[in-house]
Amino acid sequence: MGTATIRDVARKAGVSVASASRALNGHRSVTPATRARVADAARALDYVPHLGARSLSTQRSNTLGVVLPDLFGEFFSEIIRGIDYAAHRRGLQILLSNMHGDAEETAAAIRAMRGRVDGLLVMSPQIDAEALANALPRGLPTVVMGSRVGGPRHTSIVIDNYEGAREAVSHLAAQGCRRIAHIAGPADNADALERTRGFRDAAGSLLGDAAPIVFAGDFGEQAGVEAAHAIIADRTIDGVFSANDMMGIGCMVTLTAAGLDVPRDVAIVGFDDVPIARYVTPALSTMGLGIAALGGRAVERLVESIEQPDDTSAGPERLVPQLIVRGSSRRRGTAE
Amino acid sequence: MGTATIRDVARKAGVSVASASRALNGHRSVTPATRARVADAARALDYVPHLGARSLSTQRSNTLGVVLPDLFGEFFSEIIRGIDYAAHRRGLQILLSNMHGDAEETAAAIRAMRGRVDGLLVMSPQIDAEALANALPRGLPTVVMGSRVGGPRHTSIVIDNYEGAREAVSHLAAQGCRRIAHIAGPADNADALERTRGFRDAAGSLLGDAAPIVFAGDFGEQAGVEAAHAIIADRTIDGVFSANDMMGIGCMVTLTAAGLDVPRDVAIVGFDDVPIARYVTPALSTMGLGIAALGGRAVERLVESIEQPDDTSAGPERLVPQLIVRGSSRRRGTAE
DNA sequence: CTGTTAGCGCTTTCAT
DNA sequence: ATGAAAGCGCTAACAG
Numbered sequence: 001m002g003t004a005t006i007r008d009v010a011r012k013a014g015v016s017v018a019s020a021s022r023a024l025n026g027h028r029s030v031t032p033a034t035r036a037r038v039a040d041a042a043r044a045l046d047y048v049p050h051l052g053a054r055s056l057s058t059q060r061s062n063t064l065g066v067v068l069p070d071l072f073g074e075f076f077s078e079i080i081r082g083i084d085y086a087a088h089r090r091g092l093q094i095l096l097s098n099m100h101g102d103a104e105e106t107a108a109a110i111r112a113m114r115g116r117v118d119g120l121l122v123m124s125p126q127i128d129a130e131a132l133a134n135a136l137p138r139g140l141p142t143v144v145m146g147s148r149v150g151g152p153r154h155t156s157i158v159i160d161n162y163e164g165a166r167e168a169v170s171h172l173a174a175q176g177c178r179r180i181a182h183i184a185g186p187a188d189n190a191d192a193l194e195r196t197r198g199f200r201d202a203a204g205s206l207l208g209d210a211a212p213i214v215f216a217g218d219f220g221e222q223a224g225v226e227a228a229h230a231i232i233a234d235r236t237i238d239g240v241f242s243a244n245d246m247m248g249i250g251c252m253v254t255l256t257a258a259g260l261d262v263p264r265d266v267a268i269v270g271f272d273d274v275p276i277a278r279y280v281t282p283a284l285s286t287m288g289l290g291i292a293a294l295g296g297r298a299v300e301r302l303v304e305s306i307e308q309p310d311d312t313s314a315g316p317e318r319l320v321p322q323l324i325v326r327g328s329s330r331r332r333g334t335a336e
Numbered sequence: 337m338g339t340a341t342i343r344d345v346a347r348k349a350g351v352s353v354a355s356a357s358r359a360l361n362g363h364r365s366v367t368p369a370t371r372a373r374v375a376d377a378a379r380a381l382d383y384v385p386h387l388g389a390r391s392l393s394t395q396r397s398n399t400l401g402v403v404l405p406d407l408f409g410e411f412f413s414e415i416i417r418g419i420d421y422a423a424h425r426r427g428l429q430i431l432l433s434n435m436h437g438d439a440e441e442t443a444a445a446i447r448a449m450r451g452r453v454d455g456l457l458v459m460s461p462q463i464d465a466e467a468l469a470n471a472l473p474r475g476l477p478t479v480v481m482g483s484r485v486g487g488p489r490h491t492s493i494v495i496d497n498y499e500g501a502r503e504a505v506s507h508l509a510a511q512g513c514r515r516i517a518h519i520a521g522p523a524d525n526a527d528a529l530e531r532t533r534g535f536r537d538a539a540g541s542l543l544g545d546a547a548p549i550v551f552a553g554d555f556g557e558q559a560g561v562e563a564a565h566a567i568i569a570d571r572t573i574d575g576v577f578s579a580n581d582m583m584g585i586g587c588m589v590t591l592t593a594a595g596l597d598v599p600r601d602v603a604i605v606g607f608d609d610v611p612i613a614r615y616v617t618p619a620l621s622t623m624g625l626g627i628a629a630l631g632g633r634a635v636e637r638l639v640e641s642i643e644q645p646d647d648t649s650a651g652p653e654r655l656v657p658q659l660i661v662r663g664s665s666r667r668r669g670t671a672e
Numbered sequence: 673c674t675g676t677t678a679g680c681g682c683t684t685t686c687a688t
Numbered sequence: 689a690t691g692a693a694a695g696c697g698c699t700a701a702c703a704g
Contacts, residue, residue, distance in 0.1 A: 003475050005697055016675045021699060029673055048473065050451030052397065053697030056388050056680045063431070063452075074611075077413030084434040093448065094432040095399070098420045112429065115386030115681080116399075116452075137384065139339050249615065275410075279585065281617040341681055352691045357683060365689060389681030392696045451697075 165198025224250025282327025418631025501534025560586025
């Protein structure tokens with residue numbers, strides 16, 4: 001039946017449920033004889049422990065809750081891969097909630113994890129940090145990727161989008177770009193806003209461009225395509241810093257199709273280093289986050305936090321994106 | 337504290353836990369007055385129901401267990417996306433177990449879902465169908481993607497890899513390829529074996545090639561690179577059917593880098609239609625599965641099976657991959 | 673070493 | 689309409 005309970009096992013083995021439980025869980029204080037009889041009974045009944053019941057009793061679920069926003073495929077799979085791998089090697093399961101909606105829905109998703117997880121991994125760039133902090137269960141160990149949150153059991157890993165953006169622009173300038181445009185991300189996305197801010201500052205200080213060109217975007221490929229049309233019409237832009245890779249790719253493809261040469265006519269740098277970036281022609285230069293590594297690191301911190309309930313130290317961790325130079329922006333024989 | 341229980345709420349509202357429960361769950365037999373008092377108490381205490389406890393009591397977790405093999409990123413994210421989307425709109429959560437190991441580990445992962453999920457979604461190509469069938473919990477509604485399994489509560493969605501392979505080869509032949517090679521997948525992967533079988537049969541019947549060339553592979557990009565070297569050395573091969581897209585891409589890139597023209601010198605068709613296929617140059621022709629759709633369909637069937645415990649009908653469902661012609665194999669002005 | 677007894681937090685008869 | 693009590697399946701004191 002597959003539905004045998006520990007009581008059935010105990011009965012069949014002729015012992016109490018307590019002994020059965022001990023035997024099954026490998027407690028030392030069980031006579032080899034009983035242990036064997038319980039094991040036999042369990043096997044005979046095809047017994048599988050009911051983990052839900054066990055968690056209720058032990059206050060431990062060996063499960064990590066993961067709440068992610070509606071991510072683009074590449075980014076999503078990478079971060080999940082990192083999380084999953086790290087969790088898996090620690091014998092932890094993943095309860096996943098991918099968000100397609102607003103802040104309220106996110107809050108609901110977080111609540112729905114109550115009593116089913118030992119800790120929470122949240123990534124929610126579009127929700128403002130304060131709303132997020134309020135939605136987080138007070139007592140539950142949580143690691144937020146993206147926004148910076150504080151609180152007793154809550155910590156965060158933040159990406160230094162501002163610095164990354166500055167470095168991207170600086171690289172383009174070093175490649176000889178004199179007029180650099182930016183394709184921005186969603187207006188309600190914290191990461192995107194920081195990247196845009198970094199761009200503006202860098203364009204100002206490096207190129208003396210007080211009012212640099214910024215195209216609106218939404219992280220989707222199509223936004224890059226549209227920016228490309230504007231760039232083609234403009235004829236003066238010779239560099240593009242895109243707030244993420246997909247828009248950069250859309251832009252590059254369109255530029256190339258129109259007969260422009262990337263990087264000679266227009267050099268392009270993206271952000272994220274999604275796997276696709278390496279496969280387009282030319283390969284896309286980008287600010288690499290080590291997405292999978294980020295997910296894995298988040299799990300590590302979460303596990304630490306779960307295992308040391310009193311350790312209140314551990315401030316936010318800062319991740320600085322690394323410039324990865326590829327064909328889309330390499331004009332001179334830059335080694336890397 | 338975020339740790340208030342229903343008892344706390346009941347006490348604060350001055351009612352019994354039973355009434356609190358009824359009020360919280362919107363049962364009709366509760367006086368508006370009590371309902372309000374309970375609601376107030378809950379809000380004041382920041383009460384969040386403990387879903388683990390609720391499932392134990394109701395025998396319902398509103399959670400779907402998902403067990404996947406170690407998939408390549410693109411494929412993985414697509415299938416999860418499909419599953420997640422379908423589950424999400426039904427208010428179901430996903431308990432994820434990504435497998436990195438062998439059959440025994442897969443069986444363990446499946447067992448670990450006991451008592452935490454209402455149904456199981458399993459994809460496990462490398463494990464043989466029989467072992468898989470044995471590992472599945474008897475009573476739990478399950479949908480297997482890939483292998484064909486039977487049993488009372490178990491059903492499956494299978495991909496017609498054989499037909500897909502035949503169609504790919506047929507297309508290459510129609511494009512004028514006379515000597516078509518195949519890059520095979522892992523020897524322990526059921527899907528891969530079927531694709532290879534389809535290739536052999538088609539090569540035999542369409543080209544009269546009794547001993548067609550088959551390169552060993554493992555679904556990784558590098559295997560495609562190696563096959564490409566052999567193809568370059570061979571000088572007679574003018575068509576390639578790769579058992580998946582990534583190997584096809586690795587092959588194509590290497591061929592192109594060596595100065596060969598794809599599709600003129602060598603035409604290539606892959607399998608899966610991962611998102612990257614559209615972004616390489618030329619874009620990769622492939623046998624499209626509608627990966628996300630597959631995941632979504634699997635959820636649908638699983639939900640049906642969960643909600644109709646007695647409906648034993650529903651045999652395996654067959655999915656036929658569709659040929660998607662792109663630049664890597666279009667030699668003549670084929671419309672599509 | 674083993675059995676008895678309480679729970680974990682919630683839902684649900686069964687009375688009242 | 690409400691409360692008392694039983695129970696979901698398991699673990700963990702506490703005695704013996």
